[in-house]
Amino acid sequence: MSNTLQKLQDLEPSAEEFAAAVHAGLSQAAKSLPCKFFYDFEGSRLFDRICELPEYYPTRTESRILEKHAGDIAQLIGPGARLVEFGSGAGVKIRLLLSALARPAAYVPVDISRLHLLAAASSLAKDFPRLVIAPICADYTKPFDLPAPTGAAPGATIGFFPGSTIGNFTPDEARLFLVNARQLLGRSSLMLVGVDLRKDEAVLVRAYDDAAGVTAAFNLNLLRRINRELGGTFQLDEFTHRARWNDVLGRMEMHLVSRRAQTVEVDGRRFSFAAGEAIHTENSHKYSISQFQALAGEAGYAPRAVWTDEAELFSVHLLEDARSPGKA
Ligand SMILES: C[S@@+](CC[C@H](N)C(=O)[O-])C[C@H]1O[C@@H](n2cnc3c(N)ncnc32)[C@H](O)[C@@H]1O
Known part of the structure; x- marks a missing residue:
């Protein structure tokens, strides 16, 4: 085992x-x-299976974009970078970046x-034994x-x-997330964000309601x-x-619909459901490229580069702090 894998900083949300x-x-x-509470160990395992489904185009499309443009991304990021990944999951996509970057300093x-x-984190430490890995278990909508x-000469800090x-x-x-992330990552940092694009409704519904x-x-x-x-x-x-x-809010929604009128208890409190009532x-909001760039702009980020696949299913945006040196 690598000794560059650091102790977990544990800020896991409490049962309360x-x-x-x-x-x-x-x-x-x-x-x-x-939706953040989907991810107990079983929820994460199920999400990893979703990523393999034929209907779930986002994972393979984003991975292909990252693979194809990893060289350009590495050039824009530069050597010695410190990478901070929000919602890192199984840590599959970061491998594409780590393999392309010059001497990444920390993850x-x-x-x-x-x-x-x-x-x-421990699987990544085996494959990248010289990389400092400092995992943080936290809700990224809260301060940490x-x-x-x-x-000696640290490179840029990159949010992923x-x-x-x-x-x-x-x-x-x-x-709000982007404003807070920009502050956390610091001046002159960059942010690489995967954003799903608007597309045919049938393709979207299949991706969130697979046959299996x-x-x-x-x-x-x-x-x-x-x-x-x-x-x-x-x-x-x-x-x-469900x-x-x-269409009004430009998003896929998931619901759990009660099949009949029923009452459920949680921690001693009772909650009633009518037949057909949904939780x-x-x-999952979908954006056009310009819509997302405008949103990021309102959070203080300027577009540095954007990549898509040929069918324009998915986009990967490299954003820079609009206040960084050299920016107006
Ligand atoms: C949609 S999955 C994406 C996983 C992976 N990044 C990928 O691209 O396949 C969302 C990930 O973010 C994590 N997550 C969701 N909400 C979170 C929150 N509020 N704070 C920290 N992690 C969160 C989940 O545990 C999960 O690993």
Whole structure:
């Protein structure tokens, strides 16, 4: 085992935070649950299976874009970079960058899914034994600190936010995330973000409602997690997975729909569902390139480069701090 793998900085949300979010979400007139709680170990494992599905074009398309342009990206980033990945998951895409970059100095994977993060970090440490890896288990919408840059002549700090995970935020939340990330990463930092593009509704719906039912299992796993961790009484076969396109808000939505009128307990509190009533569990906003650049601009980021695939399914944006030296 490499000794460059540093001890986990553990800021995992507590059971109390999870319980408070579930109680608040299920008490609303339009019930909802935050999608960040999908990712217990089983949820992360199911997401990794989604990435392999034929219908789920985002993962393979973004990976191909990164692979094809890794040389250009490495040139723009320069040597000795410190990479901070938000929602690092299985840590697959970062390998494409690490292999292309000149002497990357450090990698800071940030993820809410603790055990999955630890497994991904230790697997990466085996393959990149000279790289300093400093994992942080945290909710990236809350404040946390980065380890100080190391080395005699540290290169740039680069944020990496792949997977179109930024689409899980509303546009206002995405702007706020980018403002906070820009502050966390510091002046002259860059941000590489994967953003899913608007496309045919049927392609989108298939991607979020696959034939093998893996996305349905991923969605329902949230109820299983509530049962296990918060003493919930959800019967999983009494809820169905629904994925639909919201054209007004430009997003895919996932819901869990109650098959019948029923009452469920969570941590001793009762929540009633009408037949057909839904819990809104996830949004995945889709942008055009110019829409996303405008949003990033409002968060203080200027576009440095953007890459897409030939079918224009997905985009990868390199953003720079609009206040960095040399910028107007
Ligand atoms: C859609 S997956 C993307 C995974 C991977 N980056 C990829 O591109 O395939 C979202 C990842 O972000 C993590 N995540 C989701 N919400 C989070 C939050 N609020 N704070 C930290 N990590 C979060 C999940 O655990 C998961 O690994």
